[in-house]
Amino acid sequence: MIPFLDLHAINKRFETDFQKSFQAFLDSGYYILGNQVQLFEKSFAEYCGTKHCVGVANGLDALRLILEGYKILGKLKDGDEVLVASNTYIATIIAIKQTGMIPVLVESDSATYNFDITSLKKSITEKTKAIMPVHLYGQLAPMDDILKISKDLLVIEDAAQAHGARNAKGILAGNLANAAGFSFYPSKNLGALGDGGAVTTNDGELAVVIKKLRNYGASSKYVNEFVGINSRLDEVQAAFLNCKLPTLDADNNRRRKIAKKYILEIKNTKIKLPKWDGSENHIFHLFVVRVDNRNDFIEYLKENQVGFLVHYPIPPHRQEAFVEYADLSFPVTDKIHNEVVSIPISPVLSDTDVEKIISVLNNY
Numbered sequence: 001m002i003p004f005l006d007l008h009a010i011n012k013r014f015e016t017d018f019q020k021s022f023q024a025f026l027d028s029g030y031y032i033l034g035n036q037v038q039l040f041e042k043s044f045a046e047y048c049g050t051k052h053c054v055g056v057a058n059g060l061d062a063l064r065l066i067l068e069g070y071k072i073l074g075k076l077k078d079g080d081e082v083l084v085a086s087n088t089y090i091a092t093i094i095a096i097k098q099t100g101m102i103p104v105l106v107e108s109d110s111a112t113y114n115f116d117i118t119s120l121k122k123s124i125t126e127k128t129k130a131i132m133p134v135h136l137y138g139q140l141a142p143m144d145d146i147l148k149i150s151k152d153l154l155v156i157e158d159a160a161q162a163h164g165a166r167n168a169k170g171i172l173a174g175n176l177a178n179a180a181g182f183s184f185y186p187s188k189n190l191g192a193l194g195d196g197g198a199v200t201t202n203d204g205e206l207a208v209v210i211k212k213l214r215n216y217g218a219s220s221k222y223v224n225e226f227v228g229i230n231s232r233l234d235e236v237q238a239a240f241l242n243c244k245l246p247t248l249d250a251d252n253n254r255r256r257k258i259a260k261k262y263i264l265e266i267k268n269t270k271i272k273l274p275k276w277d278g279s280e281n282h283i284f285h286l287f288v289v290r291v292d293n294r295n296d297f298i299e300y301l302k303e304n305q306v307g308f309l310v311h312y313p314i315p316p317h318r319q320e321a322f323v324e325y326a327d328l329s330f331p332v333t334d335k336i337h338n339e340v341v342s343i344p345i346s347p348v349l350s351d352t353d354v355e356k357i358i359s360v361l362n363n364y
Contacts, residue, residue, distance in 0.1 A: 059183025
């Protein structure tokens with residue numbers, strides 16, 4: 001059986017470094033917001049090319065704290081509308097709702113699964129105060145187009161799946177807008193061994209506010225300036241991320257190499273492959289294909305011992321949690337969610353397994 005994602009094999013490469021970093025953590029006696037968090041914040045900011053990185057507990061909190069930070073700075077307020085892709089993981093929309101703002105869903109592009117720019121333009125009203133593009137599956141949203149039409153609007157990247165993706169100018173995800181939220185959930189291209197997240201930004205005022213908000217709103221010990229939350233990047237997870245960050249680009253290149261082979265050699269008219277220009281704008285966090293009869297295809301993959309997952313079976317506007325969107329129409333998004341299947345791709349996937357996957361898909 002070829003697993004969809006072998007996290008054990010991915011992380012075993014770092015086992016010796018993990019053990020050393022954990023022992024150093026134990027020896028330090030400093031367990032919250034210590035040297036490892038500070039080192040990771042510095043290293044990840046340098047990697048992304050931003051002035052600031054603030055480690056937080058998870059990707060959802062990263063987006064929430066950006067929005068809360070802008071409210072404190074007077075750039076957003078309750079009731080403001082934030083444009084967000086209708087084809088995204090539910091956390092993106094939850095972040096907007098939990099901060100008292102209104103998510104406005106925008107139809108997706110059928111080829112890239114990111115924002116449909118024409119729909120985005122039509123969705124901007126006087127109530128719109130921010131745009132939240134999602135670099136879905138690891139492919140950069142059309143940021144140049146988004147920034148051109150954003151004018152005075154804040155633009156906040158959901159970069160939870162795009163660690164290391166870069167545009168034609170070499171600028172990385174996390175440094176393409178006012179601020180960005182990252183997740184280090186274990187399955188991400190840069191994954192911790194538990195939950196973790198971060199905010200990257202060049203806005204010094206925002207970074208200062210978020211550092212306070214993540215720690216109960218404290219400006220100093222027992223002095224609380226804001227009503228904050230407890231959302232700190234764990235010291236142990238930061239230590240593990242420090243071990244893994246140096247290999248991120250190499251791992252992303254391996255994923256792209258596999259993706260290129262899939263795209264060149266999977267020749268089955270029943271299977272729609274991702275649209276990709278071959279550049280570094282995609283890190284292939286996921287390799288997502290589309291088929292008309294997903295249930296049949298999934299059963300075929302099971303029979304042939306090829307792992308898979310569906311990202312995601314139910315679009316946000318069809319979720320029980322968002323009944324207010326139930327009457328909205330997003331035909332492209334509905335079609336995408338009815339057809340997508342993610343097949344294995346990872347830096348530890350062997351050439352033999354890649355060849356088998358290609359053969360299995362070609363024989364479907």
